[in-house]
Amino acid sequence: MSIRCCSAMLYPPSVNCSGKTAITSGCHSASKFSYNKPHTPLLFSTHLPIASPLLKTTTALRRNTTRLPPLRFSGAADVIIVGAGVVGSALTYALAKDGRRVHVIEKDLREPDRIVGEVLLPGGYLKLIELGLEDCLEEIDAQRMIGYVLYKDEKKTKLHYPLEKFSYDVAGRSFHNGRFVQRMREKTSTLENVRMEQGTVTTLLKQDNKTVITVIGVQYKTKDGQEHKAYAPLTVVCDGCFSNLRQSLCRPKVEVPSCFVGLVLENCQLPFENYAHIILADLSIIILYRISSTKVRCLVDIPGQKVPLPGMANYLKTIVTSQIPYELHDAFISAIDRGNIRIMPNSSMPADPYPTTPGALLLGDAFNMRHPWAGGGMTVALSDIVVLQDLLKPIRDLSDSTSLCRHLESFYILRKPMASTINTLADALYKVFSVSPDEARKQLRQATFDYLSLGRFFSSGYMSLFSGLNPFPLSLVLHFSATVFYGVGRLLLPFPSFKRLRIGARLVSCALGIILPVIKAEGVRQMFFAASIPSFYKDPPGR
Numbered sequence: 001m002s003i004r005c006c007s008a009m010l011y012p013p014s015v016n017c018s019g020k021t022a023i024t025s026g027c028h029s030a031s032k033f034s035y036n037k038p039h040t041p042l043l044f045s046t047h048l049p050i051a052s053p054l055l056k057t058t059t060a061l062r063r064n065t066t067r068l069p070p071l072r073f074s075g076a077a078d079v080i081i082v083g084a085g086v087v088g089s090a091l092t093y094a095l096a097k098d099g100r101r102v103h104v105i106e107k108d109l110r111e112p113d114r115i116v117g118e119v120l121l122p123g124g125y126l127k128l129i130e131l132g133l134e135d136c137l138e139e140i141d142a143q144r145m146i147g148y149v150l151y152k153d154e155k156k157t158k159l160h161y162p163l164e165k166f167s168y169d170v171a172g173r174s175f176h177n178g179r180f181v182q183r184m185r186e187k188t189s190t191l192e193n194v195r196m197e198q199g200t201v202t203t204l205l206k207q208d209n210k211t212v213i214t215v216i217g218v219q220y221k222t223k224d225g226q227e228h229k230a231y232a233p234l235t236v237v238c239d240g241c242f243s244n245l246r247q248s249l250c251r252p253k254v255e256v257p258s259c260f261v262g263l264v265l266e267n268c269q270l271p272f273e274n275y276a277h278i279i280l281a282d283l284s285i286i287i288l289y290r291i292s293s294t295k296v297r298c299l300v301d302i303p304g305q306k307v308p309l310p311g312m313a314n315y316l317k318t319i320v321t322s323q324i325p326y327e328l329h330d331a332f333i334s335a336i337d338r339g340n341i342r343i344m345p346n347s348s349m350p351a352d353p354y355p356t357t358p359g360a361l362l363l364g365d366a367f368n369m370r371h372p373w374a375g376g377g378m379t380v381a382l383s384d385i386v387v388l389q390d391l392l393k394p395i396r397d398l399s400d401s402t403s404l405c406r407h408l409e410s411f412y413i414l415r416k417p418m419a420s421t422i423n424t425l426a427d428a429l430y431k432v433f434s435v436s437p438d439e440a441r442k443q444l445r446q447a448t449f450d451y452l453s454l455g456r457f458f459s460s461g462y463m464s465l466f467s468g469l470n471p472f473p474l475s476l477v478l479h480f481s482a483t484v485f486y487g488v489g490r491l492l493l494p495f496p497s498f499k500r501l502r503i504g505a506r507l508v509s510c511a512l513g514i515i516l517p518v519i520k521a522e523g524v525r526q527m528f529f530a531a532s533i534p535s536f537y538k539d540p541p542g543r
């Protein structure tokens with residue numbers, strides 16, 4: 001179906017709530033796109049000198065590269081993106097490269113300082129290459145990561161990502177999240193057709209034509225307290241895990257099984273450099289990985305929705321120190337004494353399979369979350385961006401929101417291999433690895449550790465799933481089933497007793513109780529029989 005609406009007519013330029021155009025200064029000029037895109041001609045103002053906090057980021061690393069993000073154009077955008085975190089920035093770059101005029105509104109353009117999004121899996125790195133953003137990992141002192149060392153009791157096992165078939169640069173990376181995000185913002189804001197602005201989006205603007213409600217733009221507040229409205233045929237909400245806007249687009253079912261307590265260890269050596277260290281400790285899971293040449297991140301998983309900060313230093317010192325490798329004790333205690341202990345809730349939220357509000361999309365953590373212990377969030381999100389970019393590429397005009405919305409139904413199917421594999425792995429194995437007094441759960445935890453320690457096919461199968469290099473849900477289910485059989489087999493061999501039989505049966509029931517709800521939340525049909533869903537084959541509208 002061909003769409004011929006004129007987006008400029010439907011979507012007026014960004015205006016503030018008093019009705020004035022938002023851009024009030026600068027030299028407006030009729031701009032020409034350097035790409036071949038049949039847009040209604042709009043007036044563009046290029047290189048408007050607007051002061052931005054992006055410039056004020058002070059790290060020496062960026063002193064030479066940071067530039068003002070100019071408000072590039074004053075006309076209506078094709079796409080509004082809410083949030084310039086990992087996802088918003090990468091999506092902006094992808095769409096702008098394809099010739100869309102993108103208006104990004106970000107609450108805070110200063111370099112973020114968070115304990116999230118510090119490990120990019122090799123599969124995510126490949127997606128970054130597909131998006132042309134791999135250079136954002138340069139000059140930020142990012143560290144190469146080639147696998148995990150898994151610790152349990154006195155034993156440890158080394159697990160490698162299956163990187164043999166790839167060029168040397170393909171590996172995991174770990175880094176300061178803020179540096180990575182800032183590099184992406186900088187690169188994105190150099191594009192002529194990107195308008196990056198600091199402001200907090202407060203509302204999605206909707207048009208109700210009695211049969212269907214369509215999102216037509218956003219209302220946002222700038223730092224000076226002014227309210228503005230911006231309009232576009234498509235609004236993508238990437239406002240992260242604490243999203244305020246997702247409620248109006250889906251039915252979020254957020255679970256918070258635990259929190260991460262984060263510390264930075266300085267000037268110490270990991271027992272195995274280039275590996276993340278995952279310790280299945282007596283009380284919780286502890287993760288250590290390098291985020292720069294001088295700093296190591298330590299994350300301690302504490303079950304529960306809220307973790308009290310008072311008393312945390314004491315808990316870490318008296319209980320946790322003894323659980324981490326001996327050579328890190330001094331650095332760990334120094335980190336506690338420095339006092340910069342951070343806490344983040346670990347949320348999990350299945351994607352709503354068909355959030356169908358024309359004119360809007362959710363992406364990133366606002367749309368879908370999984371337990372972060374496996375470091376898969378950015379990989380899933382970057383993979384989603386590649387799928388979305390491919391779906392939008394052939395569509396010239398985005399202004400028929402209803403057709404576009406129907407076309408994008410296939411997004412929810414095509415994203416499934418990567419998203420379901422990583423989501424299921426993260427949520428199911430988190431439960432398997434978390435501490436429980438139940439004997440069957442203890443057996444399952446031990447069996448999984450031992451299964452991974454078998455090496456060869458057994459560990460490489462899991463590692464290709466963990467790495468995001470083999471996004472294949474069926475393979476995950478087969479490996480999980482094999483782990484359970486292995487666990488039961490060990491209990492029953494050489495001579496099964498009645499007690500062991502009972503534990504074996506409970507082990508199977510625990511494993512099913514863990515994996516089935518996760519698969520159900522992902523959608524059995526979308527996960528395993530995607531090709532049987534009609535929207536899998538949809539032709540784009542308006543070709």
Ligand SMILES: Cc1cc2nc3c(=O)[nH]c(=O)nc-3n(C[C@H](O)[C@H](O)[C@H](O)COP(=O)(O)OP(=O)(O)OC[C@H]3O[C@@H](n4cnc5c(N)ncnc54)[C@H](O)[C@@H]3O)c2cc1C
Nearest residue numbers: 083085086087107116117118119201240364365372377378
């Ligand atoms: C403790 C923890 C550790 C994690 N570790 C990893 C890891 O190692 N590897 C990994 O891949 N994933 C990890 N994740 C998940 C990962 O952080 C997320 O998947 C990723 O950051 C999602 O990116 P995003 O852009 O959707 O959200 P964010 O990165 O949170 O970005 C959202 C952006 O939107 C802006 N914003 C919010 N509200 C508004 C508004 N109203 N108006 C305008 N702007 C707004 C925010 O300022 C922010 O810049 C971790 C998560 C947690 C909780």
